[in-house]
Amino acid sequence: EAGVLTYDPGFTSTASCKSAITFIDGEQGVLLYRGYPIQELATQSDYMEVCYLLLYGELPSTEEKAEFVNDIKRHTLLHDQLMHFFRGFTRAAHPMAIMVGVVGALSAFYHEDTDIYDPEQCMLAAYRIIAKMPTIGAYAYRYTIGRPFVYPRNDFSYAENLLYMTFSVPSEEYRPDPVLVKALDRILILHADHEQNASTSTVRLAGSSGANPFACISAGIASLWGPAHGGANEAVLKMLMEIGDKRRIPEYIARAKDKNDPFRLMGFGHRVYKNYDPRAAIMRETCHEVLEALGHEDDPLLELAMALEKIALQDEYFIERKLYPNVDFYTGIVLRAMGFPTRMFTVLFAIGRTVGWVAHWKEMISDPESKIGRPRQLYVGAPQRPFVPMEKRP
Ligand code: SDX
Numbered sequence: 001e002a003g004v005l006t007y008d009p010g011f012t013s014t015a016s017c018k019s020a021i022t023f024i025d026g027e028q029g030v031l032l033y034r035g036y037p038i039q040e041l042a043t044q045s046d047y048m049e050v051c052y053l054l055l056y057g058e059l060p061s062t063e064e065k066a067e068f069v070n071d072i073k074r075h076t077l078l079h080d081q082l083m084h085f086f087r088g089f090t091r092a093a094h095p096m097a098i099m100v101g102v103v104g105a106l107s108a109f110y111h112e113d114t115d116i117y118d119p120e121q122c123m124l125a126a127y128r129i130i131a132k133m134p135t136i137g138a139y140a141y142r143y144t145i146g147r148p149f150v151y152p153r154n155d156f157s158y159a160e161n162l163l164y165m166t167f168s169v170p171s172e173e174y175r176p177d178p179v180l181v182k183a184l185d186r187i188l189i190l191h192a193d194h195e196q197n198a199s200t201s202t203v204r205l206a207g208s209s210g211a212n213p214f215a216c217i218s219a220g221i222a223s224l225w226g227p228a229h230g231g232a233n234e235a236v237l238k239m240l241m242e243i244g245d246k247r248r249i250p251e252y253i254a255r256a257k258d259k260n261d262p263f264r265l266m267g268f269g270h271r272v273y274k275n276y277d278p279r280a281a282i283m284r285e286t287c288h289e290v291l292e293a294l295g296h297e298d299d300p301l302l303e304l305a306m307a308l309e310k311i312a313l314q315d316e317y318f319i320e321r322k323l324y325p326n327v328d329f330y331t332g333i334v335l336r337a338m339g340f341p342t343r344m345f346t347v348l349f350a351i352g353r354t355v356g357w358v359a360h361w362k363e364m365i366s367d368p369e370s371k372i373g374r375p376r377q378l379y380v381g382a383p384q385r386p387f388v389p390m391e392k393r394p
Pocket residue numbers: 193194196197198227228229230232256257263264265266267268269270271272321323326327328
């Protein structure tokens with residue numbers, strides 16, 4: 001019900017922290033950024049406006065948005081010395097490995113003059129990270145394919161620049177296809193934040209020690225890379241290509257249900273959603289829009305994904321366990337149709353999620369009650385015992 005967010009009292013006792021940024025109701029499949037439904041933001045807003053909303057808590061006025069977009073544009077370039085970091089990697093390096101390294105290295109260029117508890121410097125660090133992520137992600141890819149880096153253009157939007165820096169060839173004019181720009185902007189919105197997921201919790205925990213924001217975001221990128229988390233979009237595509245044919249779907253459904261088989265249906269299930277992930281529904285629509293606009297509406301991978309979803313959602317095992325497609329199930333198909341190689345999928349997830357990580361980091365360090373994260377454990381090791389000198393050991 002609009003305006004009324006009710007919590008199960010038991011939930012608050014297990015919550016890891018308080019936050020005013022994102023609300024998820026896993027049973028109902030509800031996702032709100034600062035109270036606004038993801039469906040309305042994904043279809044009526046744009047990524048820069050959603051970044052402002054997540055950082056400041058309110059939708060911007062026309063002037064506030066223009067100033068914010070301009071401020072972000074002024075920080076998209078990388079320090080020239082940073083370029084050497086890319087060249088330290090092998091050409092075969094995964095772009096996520098490069099992104100973890102280069103984002104962490106930003107600490108060496110900006111942290112010295114950053115007093116994170118000074119609100120102005122805290123926002124400057126936030127803007128720098130949000131602005132530089134597309135440049136770092138695009139350069140990580142271009143380095144691995146041996147293509148020269150191209151500078152971001154201030155006459156391009158955030159999503160346009162990401163496509164431009166990734167795909168353009170210096171020797172010819174490149175203007176991103178408006179359909180792809182709109183789809184990429186929407187994908188960035190859908191990935192912008194998601195409450196206390198593994199990577200966001202990593203950023204908050206790292207930040208709770210007072211570590212600088214660049215190092216904290218680098219830790220978040222590393223956590224996101226896992227196939228159970230942000231790496232799932234890459235894993236979904238590999239799974240669909242391995243299944244290859246609708247006739248093999250029952251074989252993989254059976255494997256997903258077999259506890260002795262480590263195979264899981266990638267893009268299915270969620271720690272919180274026990275209903276359809278609202279982002280997956282929007283991604284499926286976006287998939288159709290992009291593939292139709294590109295003339296690939298009969299993409300065999302989309303047909304296979306939809307057939308797999310249909311069969312799984314009719315299977316007792318998935319119904320009983322409330323396993324539905326999550327945000328990653330359709331994302332990879334769209335990104336592949338847009339021309340992104342599979343290895344870039346999680347990089348794009350990281351670019352979109354950066355504003356969420358930064359918003360949570362900022363919320364945590366500005367909370368006077370925030371303390372260093374120090375989870376305890378249930379000890380199940382050996383009881384106390386005296387030391388045994390070497391000569392007395394068996
Ligand atoms: C993201 O946290 C976030 O918000 C993450 C994220 C974000 O925006 O940050 O939403 C992004 O990470 C989405 C999730 C992407 N990962 C995948 O798609 C990988 C495939 N999914 C799974 O590995 C799994 O669903 C998890 C890791 C996402 C959740 O696993 P859990 O915690 O085990 O899920 P669960 O407790 O709900 O599982 C209940 C049962 C278990 O079986 P039983 O012990 O009850 O017999 O369902 C089984 C699980 O083994 N199960 C699956 C399954 N997911 C759960 N069985 C087969 N295939 C699956 N995909």
